[in-house]
Every structure is written in structure tokens, then in C-alpha cells.
Amino acid sequence: MTTTFSRRQLLQAGIAASLPLPALAQERRFAPQVGPWRTFEVTVTVNVADPQGTTRLWLPVPDLDNNWQRSIDNSWSGNASQAGLVADPKAGVRMLMAEFAPSVKAPTLQFTTKLQTRNRAVDWSQRNLAAEDPAVLRANLQPSEFKPLDGIVRQTALAATKGAKTDVQKARALYDWVVTNAYREPKTRGCGTGDIKTMLETGNLGGKCADLNALFVGLCRAAGVPARDVYGLRLVPSAFGYKELGGNPANLKGAQHCRAEAYLAGYGWVAMDPADVLKVMRQETPDWIKDRKNAVAAPVDAALFGSWEGNWVGWNSASDVTLPGSVSAQTLPFLMYPNGENQSGRFDELSPDTFKYAISAREITT
Numbered sequence: 001m002t003t004t005f006s007r008r009q010l011l012q013a014g015i016a017a018s019l020p021l022p023a024l025a026q027e028r029r030f031a032p033q034v035g036p037w038r039t040f041e042v043t044v045t046v047n048v049a050d051p052q053g054t055t056r057l058w059l060p061v062p063d064l065d066n067n068w069q070r071s072i073d074n075s076w077s078g079n080a081s082q083a084g085l086v087a088d089p090k091a092g093v094r095m096l097m098a099e100f101a102p103s104v105k106a107p108t109l110q111f112t113t114k115l116q117t118r119n120r121a122v123d124w125s126q127r128n129l130a131a132e133d134p135a136v137l138r139a140n141l142q143p144s145e146f147k148p149l150d151g152i153v154r155q156t157a158l159a160a161t162k163g164a165k166t167d168v169q170k171a172r173a174l175y176d177w178v179v180t181n182a183y184r185e186p187k188t189r190g191c192g193t194g195d196i197k198t199m200l201e202t203g204n205l206g207g208k209c210a211d212l213n214a215l216f217v218g219l220c221r222a223a224g225v226p227a228r229d230v231y232g233l234r235l236v237p238s239a240f241g242y243k244e245l246g247g248n249p250a251n252l253k254g255a256q257h258c259r260a261e262a263y264l265a266g267y268g269w270v271a272m273d274p275a276d277v278l279k280v281m282r283q284e285t286p287d288w289i290k291d292r293k294n295a296v297a298a299p300v301d302a303a304l305f306g307s308w309e310g311n312w313v314g315w316n317s318a319s320d321v322t323l324p325g326s327v328s329a330q331t332l333p334f335l336m337y338p339n340g341e342n343q344s345g346r347f348d349e350l351s352p353d354t355f356k357y358a359i360s361a362r363e364i365t366t
Contacts, residue, residue: 030240030299032119032309039072039364040235041114042313046338046357048100048107053343055100055107058323060231060315060335061085062113063094068120068271069314071113078109086324093318093335097325113313114364117235120271121307128268132226137263140226144319146195146333147218156200157222167225167264171272174219175305178274179292181205182212184282190350191256194229194319194333210334212275213260226263227272231336232314233257235361239309242300244284245276246311252359253352256336259308261317273304 048055057080062071076083080098087094100107143149160177164170182199185206192207194214199205205215213229220227234247234255247255260272280300281289292301321332323339328346332339337349338357347355 028241028296028299030238030242030245030303032240032303032307033121035119035310037070037116037118038310039114039116040313040361041112041364042233042235042359042361044111044338044357044359046107046109046340046355048340048342049354049356051100051102051105051107051342053102055104055342056323056325056340057096057098057100057107057109058326058335058339059096059098059109059111060337061094061096061111062115062313063316063318064230064314066269068310069115069117071115073114074111075113076109076111079104079107080109083109088318088322088324088335091318091321093316093321095323095335097323099325115313117310117313119307119310121303122267122270124267124306127266129266130268132263132268137226140228140263141221141224143221144333145331146193146197147214147221147319148197149218149222151197152200153197153218154222157219160219161223164223167262168267170223170225171220171227171262171264171270172305174216174223174225175272175274177219178212178216179277179301182207182215182274182278184208184212184275184278186283191258191336209258209275209279210336212278213258213273216272216274217260217262220262228261228317229319229334230259230261230314230317231256231334232259232312233336233359233361234312236311236363238311240299242280242284244279245300245309247361249361249363252361255359257312258334258336259312259314270306271304271308272306273308277301277304 081101083098085094086097096111098109161170161173164173182205188208191209192211194210196215196218217227217229234257236249237246261269264270277300281297289297321335339349340347
């Protein structure tokens with residue numbers, strides 16, 4: 001059998017052959033745009049493996065309603081002696097608390113939340129004249145235990161934003177500073193702790209999302225730009241094919257992810273996520289990408305200054321969280337994981353295999 005090719009086919013084949021294979025393989029797109037709402041049902045199941053005395057559990061719940069996320073319903077079941085929604089009196093963040101009497105031999109709690117999310121993207125050509133509550137802005141200019149705003153944090157922020165006049169210019173400079181100077185460290189437990197003073201003092205700028213986005217948020221605050229972390233959970237794969245920017249809905253163990261927002265005058269709260277840029281650079285391909293202009297990293301780098309994908313749920317933006325009813329006075333730097341305690345003390349929330357919790361999600365399309 002004889003195969004014939006047109007001149008056009010031969011030319012196309014020649015062009016393809018002349019391109020380096022990595023360029024063909026790595027051509028990527030990542031451009032979230034505001035679109036329709038997506039509905040998800042998220043289920044968290046906790047089975048306490050070693051009950052000792054009274055057991056208490058605290059689970060994060062969606063505590064955000066805005067133009068990119070809205071809650072529909074929360075429900076829970078199990079064998080708790082009492083359970084209900086409570087709030088940290090200082091941070092104000094809501095959570096589900098359950099208490100199990102010592103007689104309960106196998107404490108079990110299942111929490112289900114139904115919510116809607118959608119992509120988020122700022123339109124830089126349109127000014128947003130809606131004013132935020134001044135008290136909210138002041139709150140997001142305050143230090144926290146792991147985000148002090150003086151000393152080396154302020155020095156770094158001022159150096160990085162030298163010459164920047166507007167909020168947008170300052171946020172851009174700090175986003176670029178974090179992507180250029182920090183890096184994703186896969187060996188960090190969980191999502192990190194967000195201890196940015198120690199990171200800067202030691203010069204060890206490796207970590208995960210709660211470290212890297214905390215660094216961005218802390219530097220923004222120190223430079224006078226209101227900013228906040230948003231603690232949440234990846235739900236489903238990315239629509240753009242980035243394996244590191246999505247979750248497996250059947251098993252969301254380890255899918256916790258912290259994002260960030262900055263309040264930019266004239267635009268309001270704007271989505272940010274330098275940590276995910278660094279995650280793509282470190283883990284999306286077999287080789288660590290060191291150049292943010294790389295074909296895989298560049299679309300993510302460009303998009304995550306001002307947008308993010310709606311395949312994720314945000315729980316809250318609280319820091320220095322107190323667990324109501326806990327016998328321990330210890331605060332949490334943030335509430336993003338299930339937490340628990342018994343007479344032996346606090347459970348290790350970063351060890352779902354020993355703490356025995358599972359998280360799953362399903363998208364509702366009808």
C-alpha cells in the first residue's frame with residue numbers, strides 16, 4: 001500500500017520535527033475566568049482509634065460567603081454525647097465541635113457540607129469602587145503569633161517594595177519576591193506552620209502553602225497592604241490539567257491548601273497564590289523548574305496574581321485560633337485540619353492515618 005502526503009502535511013511534519021520535544025510536551029495553559037457556580041458535597045469522617053476518657057473533636061466548616069463561594073447546608077451524625085457549631089470568641093471562626101463521654105468506646109463523627117464555588121479573576125481594566133469595612137482592613141493589617149510585622153519582616157517588606165507607590169505595585173513586588181526567593185519543600189509536614197520570622201531569620205525559605213503564602217501575607221501587612229490567608233481544601237482535579245493543582249475527590253487526605261488574598265485599593269480583595277506557583281515549579285514535572293518563565297510554570301505564575309480556580313473550598317481566614325471547650329490553652333496558628341483531644345492530650349492533626357479521619361467530595365451536576 002502506498003501512502004501519499006500533501007505538501008502542507010509535509011511542511012507541518014517538518015515544523016514539528018524541528019521543535020524540541022520538551023517544548024511540544026510542555027505547552028500548557030492555566031487561565032481561570034469567572035464562570036458558573038459549581039456545587040459540591042464534602043464529607044469528613046472521623047473514627048477515633050484510641051479513646052481515653054472524654055474525647056473532643058473540632059472540624060473546620062465553610063465560614064465564608066462571598067462572590068466566589070457560598071454555603072448551602074451543613075449536617076453531622078455519629079455517636080457524640082453532644083455536637084454543634086461553636087466559634088472561637090476572639091478570632092470568631094466557626095467550627096463543628098463534638099464531645100464523647102468516656103463510655104463511648106468508638107467515637108465516630110461524620111460531617112457533610114454542601115456548598116458552591118466558582119473561578120475567581122480580577123478585571124484589571126475595571127476599578128472597583130465598593131469600600132470594605134475599615135475594621136476588616138485594620139484586622140488584616142495586624143500581626144499574629146507567627147506573623148510579626150516588625151524587625152526582619154518589616155525590613156524585608158520595605159526592601160522588596162522600594163519604589164512601589166500603589167497597593168498593586170507593592171503586592172506585585174512581594175508576590176515576585178516570594179516566587180523568586182522562596183521554594184516548595186516537599187518534606188515539610190502538612191502545609192507548614194507559617195512561622196515567617198524564623199524563615200527570614202534563618203534564611204530557610206523552603207516550605208509549603210501555609211509557610212509560603214503566610215510569607216506573602218505577612219510581608220504585605222508589613223508594607224501596609226491588608227492581606228489574609230484563606231485556609232481550605234482542594235476538591236477535584238484542575239480543569240487545566242495541572243496534577244499538582246487539584247485533588248482526588250475520592251480521597252482528599254493531604255489535600256488541604258492555603259491560599260491568600262490582598263486588598264488592593266480600587267480592586268478590593270484580590271486572589272493570590274504564590275505558593276502554588278512554587279508547587280508547580282517543584283513538583284509538576286520530574287525535574288525541578290528553576291525558571292518561572294518555563295512553559296509549564298509561566299501560565300500559573302501569571303494567573304495566580306489575581307485569580308484562582310474554583311476546584312477548592314475555603315474554610316476560614318483565622319489565625320491564632322482557640323478551640324472552644326479544649327482543656328489545653330494552646331492556640332493553633334490556623335484551623336485547616338480536623339483536630340481532637342482526649343485525656344492524653346491533643347491528637348496529631350497532621351497524621352490522618354493514626355488520627356483516623358478521611359475526607360471525600362463529590363460534585364453535584366443536576
